[in-house]
Amino acid sequence: MRLIDGRALAAQLRKNVADEVAARIARGRRPPALAVVLAGEDPASRLYVRNKVKACAETGIRSEEHRLPADIAQADLLDRIRALNADPAIDGILVQLPLPPQCDPARVIEAIDPGKDVDGFHPVNAGRLALGLPGLVPCTPAGCLRLIQTVHPDLAGAEALVIGRSTIVGRPMAALLLAESATVTIAHSRSRDLPSLVARADIVVAAVGRAELIRGHWLKPGATVIDVGINRIPGADGQARVVGDVAFAEAAEVAGAITPVPGGVGPMTIACLLLNTLAAAR
Ligand code: NAD
Numbered sequence: 001m002r003l004i005d006g007r008a009l010a011a012q013l014r015k016n017v018a019d020e021v022a023a024r025i026a027r028g029r030r031p032p033a034l035a036v037v038l039a040g041e042d043p044a045s046r047l048y049v050r051n052k053v054k055a056c057a058e059t060g061i062r063s064e065e066h067r068l069p070a071d072i073a074q075a076d077l078l079d080r081i082r083a084l085n086a087d088p089a090i091d092g093i094l095v096q097l098p099l100p101p102q103c104d105p106a107r108v109i110e111a112i113d114p115g116k117d118v119d120g121f122h123p124v125n126a127g128r129l130a131l132g133l134p135g136l137v138p139c140t141p142a143g144c145l146r147l148i149q150t151v152h153p154d155l156a157g158a159e160a161l162v163i164g165r166s167t168i169v170g171r172p173m174a175a176l177l178l179a180e181s182a183t184v185t186i187a188h189s190r191s192r193d194l195p196s197l198v199a200r201a202d203i204v205v206a207a208v209g210r211a212e213l214i215r216g217h218w219l220k221p222g223a224t225v226i227d228v229g230i231n232r233i234p235g236a237d238g239q240a241r242v243v244g245d246v247a248f249a250e251a252a253e254v255a256g257a258i259t260p261v262p263g264g265v266g267p268m269t270i271a272c273l274l275l276n277t278l279a280a281a282r
Contacts, residue, residue, distance in 0.1 A: 216250025
């Protein structure tokens with residue numbers, strides 16, 4: 001069994017980004033610039049934003065944090081996004097979700113210039129991905145594909161199962177695998193007999209949000225397992241423990257390759273955000 005090391009691959013990608021940023025600056029260009037918009041005080045969102053800003057700084061990408069009050073009117077948030085769209089010094093715009101309840105995330109995301117939409121959530125980018133056209137791709141599934149390709153450089157004809165159909169992970173993941181000519185199945189909360197779908201798959205991507213839902217004995221021996229889930233459960237010592245959507249110890253006995261949680265998909269998400277910011281700047 002091979003442990004797929006997301007931290008190591010993410011570090012390599014970050015180094016590539018840093019090298020390219022340095023080369024741009026050496027050619028007399030300004031560094032790429034990312035605006036991160038955070039409305040409200042959600043502690044998890046603040047932590048995510050802090051990590052993104054720190055990762056930008058480490059690679060030479062300039063970032064701006066736009067902190068807005070939790071009671072901001074949707075119209076004011078839309079005005080801020082329009083101003084960032086029009087700002088030639090900004091290449092990428094990221095609106096940290098979830099938004100306060102008075103702001104409709106679909107309206108807000110649609111207001112972002114698709115060329116600056118480094119999360120890849122704008123309908124234009126989602127549509128381009130669905131059509132197999134180039135565009136900005138959501139960071140988490142983009143990172144998962146890179147992890148899969150460390151094991152399967154050629155995915156043509158591979159049986160891939162994506163569990164979860166969210167717009168930020170499951171759907172774009174399925175589109176990316178299809179673009180690589182895998183045979184793709186999407187399972188979701190209404191699917192029947194998940195174990196038999198898992199048993200057929202050469203590649204399983206789990207993006208559900210349920211602790212250890214996928215059991216080791218469901219897997220086809222030798223399968224590649226990508227675990228997107230981040231679930232906090234009480235540990236034996238009473239402290240919270242983070243586990244994935246896959247029962248790791250069991251799955252590691254059967255899988256050919258598997259991502260750990262943490263240290264698998266998570267670090268790749270931020271690395272792909274940096275890649276998208278660089279792509280938007282280009
Ligand atoms: P979501 O809640 O939007 O979607 C979950 C999906 O799972 C839904 O499509 C639902 O149909 C499906 N589902 C629910 N129960 C199921 C079942 N019993 N069998 C099959 N499918 C079922 O979640 P999301 O935003 O896609 O995130 C999924 C998980 O990935 C969460 O744990 C989240 O924290 C994690 N996540 C991690 C990263 C990262 O960077 N590592 C990024 C995004 C999300």
